[in-house]
Amino acid sequence: MMRIPENRVHQVLTTVLTDRGFAPGRARTSARLFTEANRDGVFSHGLDRFERYLGGIASGLMDPAAEPSRSWGGGALERWDGHRGPGNLNARAAMGRAIELAGNYGMGGVALANTNHWMRAGSYGWQAVEAGCIGICWTNTMPNLPPWGADRPLVGNNPLVFAVPRESGAAVLDMAVSQFSYGALDRYARDGRPLPVPGGYDAEGELSTDARAILESGRPLPAGFWKGSGLSILLDLTAALLSGGRATCDIEADPDRETGISQVFLAFAPPEHPGLADRVLGILEENGVRYPGRRTLEHRAESAEKGIAVDEDVWNRITALL
Amino acid sequence: MMRIPENRVHQVLTTVLTDRGFAPGRARTSARLFTEANRDGVFSHGLDRFERYLGGIASGLMDPAAEPSRSWGGGALERWDGHRGPGNLNARAAMGRAIELAGNYGMGGVALANTNHWMRAGSYGWQAVEAGCIGICWTNTMPNLPPWGADRPLVGNNPLVFAVPRESGAAVLDMAVSQFSYGALDRYARDGRPLPVPGGYDAEGELSTDARAILESGRPLPAGFWKGSGLSILLDLTAALLSGGRATCDIEADPDRETGISQVFLAFAPPEHPGLADRVLGILEENGVRYPGRRTLEHRAESAEKGIAVDEDVWNRITALL
Numbered sequence A, B: 001m002m003r004i005p006e007n008r009v010h011q012v013l014t015t016v017l018t019d020r021g022f023a024p025g026r027a028r029t030s031a032r033l034f035t036e037a038n039r040d041g042v043f044s045h046g047l048d049r050f051e052r053y054l055g056g057i058a059s060g061l062m063d064p065a066a067e068p069s070r071s072w073g074g075g076a077l078e079r080w081d082g083h084r085g086p087g088n089l090n091a092r093a094a095m096g097r098a099i100e101l102a103g104n105y106g107m108g109g110v111a112l113a114n115t116n117h118w119m120r121a122g123s124y125g126w127q128a129v130e131a132g133c134i135g136i137c138w139t140n141t142m143p144n145l146p147p148w149g150a151d152r153p154l155v156g157n158n159p160l161v162f163a164v165p166r167e168s169g170a171a172v173l174d175m176a177v178s179q180f181s182y183g184a185l186d187r188y189a190r191d192g193r194p195l196p197v198p199g200g201y202d203a204e205g206e207l208s209t210d211a212r213a214i215l216e217s218g219r220p221l222p223a224g225f226w227k228g229s230g231l232s233i234l235l236d237l238t239a240a241l242l243s244g245g246r247a248t249c250d251i252e253a254d255p256d257r258e259t260g261i262s263q264v265f266l267a268f269a270p271p272e273h274p275g276l277a278d279r280v281l282g283i284l285e286e287n288g289v290r291y292p293g294r295r296t297l298e299h300r301a302e303s304a305e306k307g308i309a310v311d312e313d314v315w316n317r318i319t320a321l322l
Helices: A006-019 A024-039 A047-058 A087-105 A122-130 A182-191 A211-217 A226-243 A276-286 A294-306 A312-319 B006-019 B024-039 B047-058 B087-105 B122-130 B182-191 B211-217 B226-243 B276-286 B294-306 B312-319
Strands: A002-004 A069-073 A077-081 A107-115 A134-139 A160-166 A169-175 A261-268 A308-310 B002-004 B069-073 B077-081 B107-115 B134-139 B160-166 B169-175 B261-268 B308-310
Touching: A002 A006, A002 A312, A006 A024, A006 A047, A006 A308, A006 A312, A024 A047, A024 A087, A024 A122, A024 A294, A024 A308, A047 A312, A077 A087, A077 A226, A087 A107, A087 A122, A087 A134, A087 A261, A107 A226, A107 B107, A122 A134, A122 A160, A122 A169, A134 A226, A134 B226, A160 A276, A160 B226, A169 A294, A169 B226, A182 A211, A226 A261, A226 B134, A226 B160, A226 B169, A226 B276, A276 B226, A294 A308, A308 A312, B002 B006, B002 B312, B006 B024, B006 B047, B006 B308, B006 B312, B024 B047, B024 B087, B024 B122, B024 B294, B024 B308, B047 B312, B077 B087, B077 B226, B087 B107, B087 B122, B087 B134, B087 B261, B107 B226, B122 B134, B122 B160, B122 B169, B134 B226, B160 B276, B169 B294, B182 B211, B226 B261, B294 B308, B308 B312
Parallel strands: A077 A107, B077 B107
Antiparallel strands: A002 A308, A069 A077, A107 A261, A134 A160, A134 A261, A160 A169, B002 B308, B069 B077, B107 B261, B134 B160, B134 B261, B160 B169
16 A cells, blocks of 8 residues: 555546546546545545446446436435436435435435446445435445345345434444455455455355355355345345336346446434434443444544555556546 | 134233223224234234233333324424333334325434334334335334444344335335344244354353353344444434434343333335336245245235234233233
8 A cells, every 4th residue: 555645646536537528527526535435444445446437437337427317306205317327426416415305304315226336335424424414325236145045146235324423523334235345355365364254155055254265156145144135135125116226136247237226315304412422432432342434534534644545556557547 | 822813812912901001092003013913923022022011011111191292393304202102102103104204205204212112123114015105114222232342232233124015015124133133042042952153152252053152141143243233333323313312322221121212214105116026026036035024924824814823821821911
């Protein structure tokens, strides 16, 4: 990892995106989302993924000029069509609209069909809390996870986000329903380290802590076995039913062809409950429990001091695009 | 287990509740919720729990005459105060109101403070789908689960429900965020069977499939280790912040004193997406995957044919109350 000033990262990404057909403001917003992912320590869904994002433009999967449009409005709940535009910009627009609706109705929901991978899930949780709202959002994905009772990937790992504001920061849960992400499995396999708990099955169908064996069998585990499996099914169904869009079984099971996915964004603006979140999280911290989002704030502080951490190879490839 | 006609079960429970201060209509509704839990195979949160429910009246924990009232309305989102009335009646009223709001606004939310244990979580998911809505609800609980990184119960197992209607039935996920419920651990311990996957820690702090050892250590596992733990924290925070009510850390950690809990009920009424749910669930079934709610329908069919299954000891104790 090397450290680069935040402005420089943002500027380079903005330039690359502008060159590839993004309008200037949209290039800046997308570049900011990528930069913030690395700033917050979420490298796998930050710059590490930038080249694949560009690949989606080259392959025609993603239209950099497409903007989402409302296809149905029911008051507090709306359906939007993402027109296969950039997934991160579509998601940011959808959560922004949900926050607006929450201002009008106490809560707001936007269900987004026909969009692309939103990159870092937590971005839209942080977006909600920065607007003073509670945010909940989830997405379906291509089939990439065998459900409980099957040995083939029939469901998605369908990331789910819960975010609450607090006086001093936020708590933001950003979790896929698989026990380990593919990014995490890759890291353990590369380092030759065993997983801390079983993460899937080996070729013999035995539970395993060997990341390499799990990647080879293609059978990672749902978090909580039948529980993550059931949650995956319902996150997919609700995303598709609410948005009028596609379910996991309709999405091509190839990371370079995954498109037309469905997402849900909820924002809530209840009256305040002063001090509650700080108190609850304070008790957990006193007992040595790291709450979701805690590590993000540490990464953010370190990045503010030292610059944004970026994988050197990734950075060299991105700057070569200038 | 014995089998008893549904009408008879409902009548007995109604009479017992009426004798203990429930208005006739409320006694019938509460009795129906208990009866339906057994009808659907959820014995642990049906008649098995009826005596503890009555105990809450005797101990003053629960006021059978208390009805929930709205404390704040923001349009599609409302706060209600449960006034420590019967948890199942409060929850049913709250989901009913969320469904009404969904009719007006496309989606509706009711956050309920100051209530009691809602008994079977899935009841309110089925209530939403019977009204043609997608339903999502969750509750906090007393501290009964050590979060990841701690060996004491600092968080709740906070059941979460996702329910979607379909042409032929529904899919209803009803899950606590612990890997196994205490009811399930009790059954495995009684039968002397090992758990199918690790369910907690033994006295030496090792992961174990021995239900008895886990019950003795008081350290069941969150589903998905850190994932269920993080989800528990956010379900608790959102329930308390949305309702203005209490968080898990404020709730007495004694099953016979647990009260003043917080819950969230969301209902969604989007335009239809015909055939989607049947198709998604059909593909899973063709591949041997049981979707959440599938078993419920089997229990329901068997109960319609043979009567309601009730534990004989439980039934004898309940009828002795007449």
